[in-house]
Amino acid sequence: MRAPRPRRHLVVAAGAALAITGLITGCTAGDTGTNTEPTNNSDNEASGDRVVIGFSGPAADHGWLGAINSAAIAEAAKYPDIDLRVAEGTNDANLQISQIETFINDGVDAIVLLPTDGAALTDVAIRAMEAGIPVINVDREFSSTFAARVTVLGDNYGMGVSAGTYICEQFGGTDAVVAEVAGIDSLPLTQDRSRGFADALDDCGLEVNNRVAADFTVAGGEAVTSQLLAAAPHIDALWNHDDDQGIGVLAALDAAGRNEMLMVGGAGSKNAMDAIKADDGVLKATIIYPSTQAADGIRLARLVVQGKSLGDLVEVEVPNRIVLNAPVVTKENVDKYLPTAFAS
Structure with a gap:
C-alpha cells in the first residue's frame, strides 16, 4: 500500500x-x-x-x-x-x-x-x-x-472570495463599512467562507467592520442581525452566508427600516434570486453553493x-x-441560475 x-x-x-x-x-x-x-x-x-x-x-x-x-x-x-x-x-x-x-x-x-x-x-x-x-x-x-x-465539494473559500470581490467592485477605494452574517462558526465551512471574504476585501483595502454568526435558520438570522444593526448605525455592504437564514436577515432589516446597504446572499435560493431579479430591495447578489x-x-x-x-x-x-464553482448571481445573469435554484 x-x-x-x-x-x-x-x-x-x-x-x-x-x-x-x-x-x-x-x-x-x-x-x-x-x-x-x-x-x-x-x-x-x-x-x-x-x-x-x-x-x-x-x-x-x-x-x-x-x-x-x-x-x-x-x-x-x-x-x-x-x-x-x-x-x-x-x-x-x-x-x-x-x-x-x-x-x-x-x-x-x-x-x-x-x-x-x-x-x-x-x-x-x-x-x-x-x-x-x-x-x-x-x-x-x-x-x-x-x-x-x-x-x-462546494467551494466555501471561493464563496467568500466571490462575495468579497463583488463588494470590492462596488466599494473598492472607499472607506465603506462592511458587515458579515456568518453561519455556524464552529463549522470549517463557515471558517473557510469568512477567511475567503476577508482575503478578498483586503485586496481592495476593505475589512469586515461588524460580524455576527447565526445558525443557518430563519430565526437565527433574524436574531443576530437585529443585534448587528443595534451595534452598527450605518452599513454600506453586508454579506450573509446563507439564503435560508437570509430570510430572517431581511426581516430584521425591514423591521429596523434599514435600507441603506447593498446585501449579498449565499447558496442560491429561488426566493433570493427572485428578489435579485425584481431589483426592488437591498439584496443585489447571491453566491452559488450548489x-x-x-x-x-x-x-x-x-x-x-x-x-x-x-x-x-x-x-x-x-x-x-x-x-x-462559486459564481456571483446578479440581475444581469440570474436567469441562467434560476433553473437550479432551491426553495427555502
Whole structure:
C-alpha cells in the first residue's frame, strides 16, 4: 500500500467552472468498487450493470439540505440501472454511522454520503472502503483521504472570495463599512467562507467592520442581525452566508427600516434570486453553493462502479476530488441560475 499523501489546500479562483485534482491510483482508495476495467467512455448515459447505491445525508432542516436530498433522488430515478436505497436523514452522527454499517452489511455497490460530521463518519467510511465499497463523500470532508473514492465539494473559500470581490467592485477605494452574517462558526465551512471574504476585501483595502454568526435558520438570522444593526448605525455592504437564514436577515432589516446597504446572499435560493431579479430591495447578489452535490455524487458513484470515466476527460478514471464553482448571481445573469435554484 502507498503511504498516505499529504493533504494539500485547494483554492479555486472565482470564475473557474470546475476544479479537479489528483487521481487515485495503485493500491489507494481508487482501486475499490469497480467491476470492470476502466474505459474512457463518452457514452455514459447508456444503461449498464445494475448499481445498488446507498445514500445518507443529514436531516433536511432547511431548504438547501432538502434540495440536496430531492436532487439526489431525482437524479437516481433517471437511470434504470440504479437501485437507490435512501437512509432517513439525521443530525445524529451515531445513527448515521449505523446507517452506513447497514449499507456495508447489505453489500451495496457504492455509498454516497453527506456526513452530519465529517470527522465522526471517517472511520465507518474507511470500513466501507476496506470492504470494497467506494464511498462518494459530499459537501463535508472526512478527516482521511482513505475514507472516500471521490469527494464532491462546494467551494466555501471561493464563496467568500466571490462575495468579497463583488463588494470590492462596488466599494473598492472607499472607506465603506462592511458587515458579515456568518453561519455556524464552529463549522470549517463557515471558517473557510469568512477567511475567503476577508482575503478578498483586503485586496481592495476593505475589512469586515461588524460580524455576527447565526445558525443557518430563519430565526437565527433574524436574531443576530437585529443585534448587528443595534451595534452598527450605518452599513454600506453586508454579506450573509446563507439564503435560508437570509430570510430572517431581511426581516430584521425591514423591521429596523434599514435600507441603506447593498446585501449579498449565499447558496442560491429561488426566493433570493427572485428578489435579485425584481431589483426592488437591498439584496443585489447571491453566491452559488450548489445544491446538486449529492446528485453529482449519485452519477459519479454509478460511473465508478461501472468502470467508466468522465466523458469529457482524457483520463480513464473518475477523478478523486471535484470542487464546484462559486459564481456571483446578479440581475444581469440570474436567469441562467434560476433553473437550479432551491426553495427555502
